[in-house]
Amino acid sequence: MTPEQLSTTVVDVLTALSDEGAITLPDGVPATVTVERPRQKGHGDYATNVALQLAKRAGTNPRALAELVRGRLEAVGGIAAVEIAGPGFLNITVEAGAQGAVAAQVVAAGPAYGASEAFAGERVNLEFVSANPTGPIHIGGVRWAAVGDALGRIFTMTGAEVTREYYFNDHGAQIDRFSRSLRAAANGEPVPEDGYAGQYIDDIAKAVLEQHPDVLDQDPDEALETFRAVGVEMMFAEIKASLHDFGVDFDVYFHEDQLHRSGAVDRAVARLGELGNTYRQDGALWLATEKYGDDKDRVVIKSDGQGAYLSGDLAYYLDKRERGFDRCLIMLGADHHGYVGRMMAMCAAFGDEPGRNLEILIGQMVNLLRDGEPVRMSKRAGTVVTIDDLVGAIGVDAARYALARYTSDSTIDLDLDLWARQSSDNPVFYVQYAHARVSSILRNAADLGLEPASHPELLGHEKEGDLLRALAEFPRVVASAATLREPHRVARYLEDTAGAYHRFYDNCRVLPMGDEEATDLHRARLLLVDATRIVLANGLRLLGVSAPERM
Structure with missing residues (x-):
C-alpha cells in the first residue's frame, strides 16, 4: 500500500463521513491529503495530519475528528492498526501483505513507476544555461545544465510537455568585445582592456585566419564582422558539443538577434501600450513597472530610438507566451538576483501571473576543491573553470549527480577527490553500486533458474518493510521535486533507498545457499530486489546519470 493509495483511502473515509452528516x-472534502513516512520508528508505517488541518473547518477539535477517521480506517482491508498521537496525528500501520504488494506494483509499472499526472496538460518552457557564446561554459553554467536537464526530465515524468530552450545571446556589447579580442589575437596585439583572454581566443583567431586569410586586409568594420560571425559560430558549436557530451541537448536554440530583426520588440512594446502600461518621458519610452512591484519604472526605448536591454526581455517573454507555453521557467546565476523584480513586474504588465506564467530560479556559486584547496581556473579558458575541466576531473555521471544533489539556492563546495573516489562515501558511487549489486543478484538468480514471484504476505521482516516503504515513496518524491523545482530531492531519496537496500541485503538472504531448495520467500525477496533495481534506475535516469549493471 503506497502513500498515494492511503491518501485516496483517507479521502474516501472523509467523503463517507461527510455524506452521512457525521462531519x-x-x-x-479535499481531493488529496498528505500521507508521509513518520520520522520516528514506532509511529506506524505512515502518518497524516489531516485531522489537524480540517478540524476547524469541520467545527470540531482535531482529536475528535481523528477518532472518527480512525474508526473507519481500521475497517479498511490492508490496514493493521491506526493510533492517534499528540494533538491529533494519525499513525497508520499497514498489514504485511498490503505493504508487500508494493514490490509487484513497482515491477508491473517498470520504467513508468514514479510517473504521475501532476502537470498533465501543462506546456513548460525551461530556459537554462544560455551562456554567452564568448567562451567555454563555466562551472556556474554547468550547474544549470545538470539541474535544468534533470528538472525537465522530472516535469516530463509528471505529465508536462517540456521544451528545453537555450537563449543564444548573439547581440550586444559582449559580442563586440569578443570580436575585438579575436581581432587583437589575430594581429598579435594585447588583449583589449575589456576583452576576453585565454588559449581558446588564440585558437579561434587562428581558425578564422585559416578560413579567411585576407581578413586582416579587410576594412576594419568588415574584418570585425568576420571575426564576429565566424568566432561566434565556432564558439557556439563548441558549447553545444560540450553540452551534448554532458548529456544535455536543447529543443530550441533561440537567437537574441532574431528578436531585433523580426519586429518582435515593436510588437511587445505595442502590446504593453495597448494595455496602458507605457508612457513617454524625456524623449524615451518607459514601462510602468513600479505599479507592479518593481522598485522603479524602466526605460524600454531610449531617447535615441534604440531598444534598452529590457526591450529584448519583453519581446522574448511575449514570444514564448505566443508559442503557447503555460509556464516559462528561467534559470539564472546569483549575479542576476536584482533582475527578478523587474521581470516579474514585466510579466504582470502583460496581464500574466508572476510565479506561474513566469518563474525565475536563482543558482548560487560552485566552488571546486582539490586537496582541500580551491581550483581557480582553467588552463584553456584562462579565468574560469569550465565544463570540460569538471568532466575531465570526475566524469559526467559524478558531475551531473554532484551538481543536482544540492538545492540550487545554496553554494556548493565540490571536493573533486571525493567525487572521483570509488567508495561508499562518494554518493553517486554509493547509489550506482546498489544498482549494480541488485543487477548481480538478478543475474545469479537467472543462472539458478529462479524467477521472482509475488508473495506479499511473506515480506514481513523489519528491513523488508523499511525497503518497501522507501520504494513506495518514489512517486511522491518525484511529484514534490517537480512542484518545488528541486531535483536534489531525487538524489537524496536515492541515497536513502540505496541504504535501505544494503541493510535489507545484509539481514535477509535472497538466494538459496548451496543445495538449499528455493522457497516462495526467496522468490518474494527476489521480486523486492527487482523492484529496487527499477526504482534506482528510474531515479538515476531522472538525474541523467547511468545505472550500471556491473562495477
Missing part, C-alpha cells in the same frame, strides 16, 4: 466541510 460538515463547507469547502468540501
